[in-house]
Amino acid sequence: MSTEQMTQDAHNHPAIDHADDHDHKPTGIKRWLFTTNHKDIGTLYLVFALIMFFVGGAMALVIRAELFVPGLQLVEPDFYNQMVTMHALLMVFGAIMPAWVGFANWMIPMMVGAPDMALPRLNNWSFWILPFAFTMLLSTLFMESGGPAAGWTLYPPLSLQGGKSFAFVVFAVHMMGISSIMGSINVIATILNMRAPGMTLLRMPLFVWTWLITAYLLIAVMPVLAGAVTMLLTDHFFATSFFNAAGGGDPVMFQHIFWFFGHPEVYIMILPAFGVISEILPTFSRKPLFGYSAMVYATASIAFLSFIVWAHHMFTVGMPLAGQLFFMYATMLIAVPTGVKVFNWVSTMWKGSMTFETPMLFAIGFVVLFTIGGLSGLMLAIASVDLQYHDTYFVVAHFHYVLVPGAIFALMAGTYYWLPKWTGNMYSEKWGKIHFWVSAISVNILFFPQHYLGLAGMPRRIPDYATQFADFNMISSVGGFIFGISQLIFVGVIIHCVRGSKVKATSGVWEGAKGLEWTVPSPAPYHTFDEPPLIDDTTVAHVEESAH
Amino acid sequence: MKKPNIVIVTLSVVAAVTAAFWLLLVAPAFTGNEINMPRGVTEHSIMNYDLHMIVLWICVVIGILVFSAMFVSIVLHRKSKGHEAAQFTHSTKAEIVWTVIPVLILITMAVPATRALINIEDSPETELSIKITGFQWRWKYDYQEHDISFISSLKADSNAARMLGSGVNPESVDHYLLDVDNRLVVPTNTKIKFLITADDVNHAWWVPDLGWKRDAIPGFINESWTEVFEPGVYRGQCAELCGKDHGFMPVVVEALPPAEFDAWVAQQQNQTLATVEEAKRLWTLDELMDKGEAVYATQCASCHQADGEGLEPAFPALAGSQIATGPLEQHIDVVLNGIDGTAMQAWGAMLTETDIAAALTYTRNAFGNDTGDMVQPRTIARIKKG
Numbered sequence: 001m002s003t004e005q006m007t008q009d010a011h012n013h014p015a016i017d018h019a020d021d022h023d024h025k026p027t028g029i030k031r032w033l034f035t036t037n038h039k040d041i042g043t044l045y046l047v048f049a050l051i052m053f054f055v056g057g058a059m060a061l062v063i064r065a066e067l068f069v070p071g072l073q074l075v076e077p078d079f080y081n082q083m084v085t086m087h088a089l090l091m092v093f094g095a096i097m098p099a100w101v102g103f104a105n106w107m108i109p110m111m112v113g114a115p116d117m118a119l120p121r122l123n124n125w126s127f128w129i130l131p132f133a134f135t136m137l138l139s140t141l142f143m144e145s146g147g148p149a150a151g152w153t154l155y156p157p158l159s160l161q162g163g164k165s166f167a168f169v170v171f172a173v174h175m176m177g178i179s180s181i182m183g184s185i186n187v188i189a190t191i192l193n194m195r196a197p198g199m200t201l202l203r204m205p206l207f208v209w210t211w212l213i214t215a216y217l218l219i220a221v222m223p224v225l226a227g228a229v230t231m232l233l234t235d236h237f238f239a240t241s242f243f244n245a246a247g248g249g250d251p252v253m254f255q256h257i258f259w260f261f262g263h264p265e266v267y268i269m270i271l272p273a274f275g276v277i278s279e280i281l282p283t284f285s286r287k288p289l290f291g292y293s294a295m296v297y298a299t300a301s302i303a304f305l306s307f308i309v310w311a312h313h314m315f316t317v318g319m320p321l322a323g324q325l326f327f328m329y330a331t332m333l334i335a336v337p338t339g340v341k342v343f344n345w346v347s348t349m350w351k352g353s354m355t356f357e358t359p360m361l362f363a364i365g366f367v368v369l370f371t372i373g374g375l376s377g378l379m380l381a382i383a384s385v386d387l388q389y390h391d392t393y394f395v396v397a398h399f400h401y402v403l404v405p406g407a408i409f410a411l412m413a414g415t416y417y418w419l420p421k422w423t424g425n426m427y428s429e430k431w432g433k434i435h436f437w438v439s440a441i442s443v444n445i446l447f448f449p450q451h452y453l454g455l456a457g458m459p460r461r462i463p464d465y466a467t468q469f470a471d472f473n474m475i476s477s478v479g480g481f482i483f484g485i486s487q488l489i490f491v492g493v494i495i496h497c498v499r500g501s502k503v504k505a506t507s508g509v510w511e512g513a514k515g516l517e518w519t520v521p522s523p524a525p526y527h528t529f530d531e532p533p534l535i536d537d538t539t540v541a542h543v544e545e546s547a548h
Numbered sequence: 549m550k551k552p553n554i555v556i557v558t559l560s561v562v563a564a565v566t567a568a569f570w571l572l573l574v575a576p577a578f579t580g581n582e583i584n585m586p587r588g589v590t591e592h593s594i595m596n597y598d599l600h601m602i603v604l605w606i607c608v609v610i611g612i613l614v615f616s617a618m619f620v621s622i623v624l625h626r627k628s629k630g631h632e633a634a635q636f637t638h639s640t641k642a643e644i645v646w647t648v649i650p651v652l653i654l655i656t657m658a659v660p661a662t663r664a665l666i667n668i669e670d671s672p673e674t675e676l677s678i679k680i681t682g683f684q685w686r687w688k689y690d691y692q693e694h695d696i697s698f699i700s701s702l703k704a705d706s707n708a709a710r711m712l713g714s715g716v717n718p719e720s721v722d723h724y725l726l727d728v729d730n731r732l733v734v735p736t737n738t739k740i741k742f743l744i745t746a747d748d749v750n751h752a753w754w755v756p757d758l759g760w761k762r763d764a765i766p767g768f769i770n771e772s773w774t775e776v777f778e779p780g781v782y783r784g785q786c787a788e789l790c791g792k793d794h795g796f797m798p799v800v801v802e803a804l805p806p807a808e809f810d811a812w813v814a815q816q817q818n819q820t821l822a823t824v825e826e827a828k829r830l831w832t833l834d835e836l837m838d839k840g841e842a843v844y845a846t847q848c849a850s851c852h853q854a855d856g857e858g859l860e861p862a863f864p865a866l867a868g869s870q871i872a873t874g875p876l877e878q879h880i881d882v883v884l885n886g887i888d889g890t891a892m893q894a895w896g897a898m899l900t901e902t903d904i905a906a907a908l909t910y911t912r913n914a915f916g917n918d919t920g921d922m923v924q925p926r927t928i929a930r931i932k933k934g
Contacts, residue, residue, distance in 0.1 A: 070718040070719075070724065070725075071709065071710065071714070071716070071717070071718045072710060072711065072712040072713070072714075073712070073713075074712075075712070076712055076792070076859070077792040077793060077794075077795065077796075078791075078792040078859070078862070081789070081791075081792060081794075144861050145861060145862070149791075149792070150789065151789050155750055155788075155789070156749075157748065157749045157750070157766060158749040158750065158789065158790060158791055161749065161791065161862075161891065163861065163862075245765075245766045245767020245768070246766075246767070250767070251750065251765055251766060251767065251768075252765060252768065285625075285633065286627070286633040287633040287634060287635065288635065288636075288637045289637070290636070290637065290638060290639075291637075291638045291639075291642075291643055292637065292638070293638075294638065294643050316752060316760075316761055316762055316763045316787075316788075317763045317765065317770075318762065318763065318765075318768065318770035318771075321665065321666065321669045324665055324669070325662060325665065328658075328661065328662075328665070329658060332654045332657070332658060333654070335650060335654060336647060336650050336651060336654070339646060339647075339650045340643065340646060340647060342614060343614070343642075343646045344643075346614060346617050346618045346621065347639075347642065349618060349621045349622070349625065350617070350621045350625065351621070351625050351631075351633070351634040351636075352621070352625050352631075352633045352634070353625065353626070353627045353631050353632055353633035354621075354622065354625055354626045354627060354631075355626070355627045355628070356626075364618075364622070367618065368615060368618070371611065371614060371615075372611065375607040375610065375611060376607075378603065378607060379600070379603050379604065379607060382599060382600075382603055382657070382661045382664075383661065383665050384592075384595070384596055384599065384661065384664040384665040384667075384668050384760075385596045385599050385600045385603070385661075385664075387596065387668065387759070387760035387761055387762075388585055388593075388596050388600070388756060388759065388760065388761070390752075390761060390787065391752060391761070391787040391788060392787070448572060449576075452576060452581065452582075452583035452584075455583065455584050455585045456581070456582040456583060456584070456585075456586075457582075457586070457756045457784065459754070459785055459786070459787045459795075460789075461789040461794060461795075462785075462794060462795030463795050464710055464718075464725060464795050464796075465725065465795070466723070466724055466725045466726045467718050467719050467724050468581070468582060471579060471581050472576075472581060472583075512633075543637065
């Protein structure tokens with residue numbers, strides 16, 4: 001029997017025998033250790049990501065505190081470099097990526113009408129690897145040779161100068177990779193096999209589409225990263241010379257391999273954000289998403305292009321002219337599908353009937369600030385000018401604009417959007433809005449001046465700087481502290497919503513919300529669909545009329 | 549409720565968005581801080597500056613259009629104003645328009661971008677070639693035609709002020725962190741070839757006023773060129789993370805008119821001869837200690853620390869160390885040839901024999917080591933010859 005038939009049968013004969021009903025769950029810690037429920041695992045991922053967000057954020061505050069005024073006041077340069085490296089590794093692999101997997105777990109089964117993820121035990125394992133991986137990574141900070149200090153890019157030969165603790169970093173990266181690959185297999189299997197009858201691919205919510213494409217990116221590039229760090233490991237401990245010029249190796253090859261992983265990686269962090277924004281804007285505009293199929297094709301195009309632009313991170317290494325031209329043109333081309341997305345979002349809002357609840361505010365903040373990050377990305381694509389921009393604070397400003405008010409604002413928008421569905425309670429709209437405004441203002445105080453610093457000549461990854469950079473560094477640090485502390489409001493709102501909120505959520509939650517997840521009660525039952533839901537144009541999130 | 553006038557709303561939103569861009573991009577310059585890329589003093593820097601400004605303004609115009617459309621919608625199309633949602637879902641015409649127009653904009657940007665890149669990658673006939681080698685954490689410059697070679701490190705006053713808890717206000721130091729002991733002196737209006745490489749880890753050699761940076765990678769020699777139009781002093785720094793003192797390896801280029809440059813070359817060559825002569829004579833302990841203290845401060849102290857206590861585990865203490873108080877031959881070998889797999893470099897090729905002898909003498913007698921050993925420059929010269 002083919003898998004498809006089996007799924008079909010499962011849907012046709014739902015839960016005949018309630019003996020395999022998983023609602024009888026263990027309580028206490030056992031529930032969380034042994035759970036195979038997508039909602040529990042989603043919660044674990046989200047809580048873990050939030051903890052990592054604060055640990056990584058604390059490291060960012062160490063950085064901003066040291067940069068508050070010129071001169072070294074707080075930490076030695078080597079520890080500063082460890083903070084820079086760890087901050088990036090934690091935020092990328094510990095906060096943003098697991099947070100998106102958490103959203104995938106919670107939402108994908110509900111959005112496609114499936115009872116759970118396709119591979120529930122694998123799902124448990126993919127999560128529980130992570131706490132061990134990050135414990136191992138963080139433990140290097142307490143080892144004699146200290147944490148990794150060569151930047152998250154781990155460029156040799158510098159990364160090979162680290163002591164024995166480097167092995168722990170490599171194995172931690174391996175474990176994160178295994179976790180991501182298993183999570184992706186699960187997402188792909190769920191989306192391709194577990195959709196309710198009638199939920200055709202082009203009826204899927206955009207969040208599901210973006211995650212499907214993200215999952216393929218992850219499967220394609222995480223092994224590449226694993227290979228790269230394994231070669232570092234053998235160069236360090238077993239006297240190989242993959243990247244050692246003295247032994248016939250090539251230090252630049254590492255950069256090619258790393259960025260072949262690294263560029264798709266940045267889309268892994270942002271594509272699910274595109275999906276979330278494409279769900280939220282139609283809801284609060286009370287109007288269908290504009291250009292649904294164009295959005296799907298644009299996502300796929302961005303994913304494809306992400307594989308052929310990696311060397312734009314390396315314009316200064318000394319590539320042949322033809323190579324630089326190719327990578328410049330390919331990179332510029334990404335602006336086209338990204339532009340389509342932004343224009344379609346604006347068109348979705350256009351002539352809508354908008355209200356501005358917290359998710360909508362974060363979504364609008366995302367569109368504006370992500371676009372600023374996208375435009376500075378276009379500037380960075382110009383290879384000859386990149387010889388000036390490269391490795392300066394201009395680059396730092398660029399990627400923080402796409403990652404913080406980009407990916408992280410989308411995560412927050414999504415959290416506020418679905419929190420009532422998850423908990424059954426409404427969060428405090430007043431405090432949600434305060435959180436948005438404080439975050440949106442402070443994030444710009446934090447990152448906008450970094451554009452000036454970079455253009456005026458301040459390199460990135462330095463613990464101290466020349467005095468002409470003092471003013472904007474101080475402003476940036478002030479913004480950083482406000483932004484960091486204001487995230488406590490976020491935690492407060494979530495805890496209040498989970499524990500204390502008196503306002504119960506309806507199943508629809510938002511007036512304009514469409515899609516399967518809004519047809520089930522709030523909080524969503526432990527097992528969402530015992531019977532396959534009826535799919536028609538009134539229940540799917542996005543309907544596109546036939547072309548005219 | 550009175551319906552808002554769409555023209556008035558649009559005009560005021562565009563004005564507000566434009567004002568916001570002005571506030572972000574132009575107004576900060578009134579603080580007196582530098583906020584933009586320098587125009588620089590070479591063909592490349594001017595070309596890159598112009599290209600940067602073109603692309604920046606294109607981005608600003610796109611930003612103003614997109615954000616204005618969005619905010620007009622936010623003002624007009626809200627439920628609280630009683631606006632009913634339209635239900636259109638797509639328009640193939642619009643999709644084509646906003647695919648094609650960006651492509652056209654990109655093509656107009658790609659033309660000057662391609663021209664600039666070709667110009668920068670072009671290698672013309674040059675009259676002077678200088679090899680630049682990055683070390684942790686200093687630069688070495690070799691003038692290929694003139695047999696001049698020296699190391700350029702962070703200047704001592706900056707180096708002292710930048711130590712954790714130094715108590716020195718950086719504002720009181722001239723060109724804090726952007727000053728060196730030996731500048732790279734080049735002639736103006738001369739095409740100069742740079743051969744850029746590194747000895748230990750990746751570095752990047754960058755002077756914004758020259759218009760580019762280039763990675764210095766061990767095992768690779770990257771070629772770049774420049775021609776400086778204006779005499780002056782131009783400052784930059786290492787741009788690729790290269791370890792703990794990455795932030796403390798500045799680049800200072802001094803461009804002199806050709807005649808003055810020739811005089812500088814002659815003076816450098818004389819100095820090289822004098823250094824050779826100096827290495828031949830016998831030095832007293834006091835002379836070696838004085839010189840050694842200075843060499844130690846600029847070359848050794850960033851790792852082994854001014855008090856010789858080091859920074860364990862990567863940078864061992866010299867005070868009471870087995871090497872600095874043990875057999876002299878072993879100590880000389882470590883300093884001349886470095887230790888593989890550690891940050892200890894081979895100083896034999898970087899410092900003069902006198903500097904090495906002085907630094908050795910100093911470290912064997914300072915920090916309570918008190919071995920009483922004295923190392924003469926001629927001893928080092930003999931050992932180096934093998």
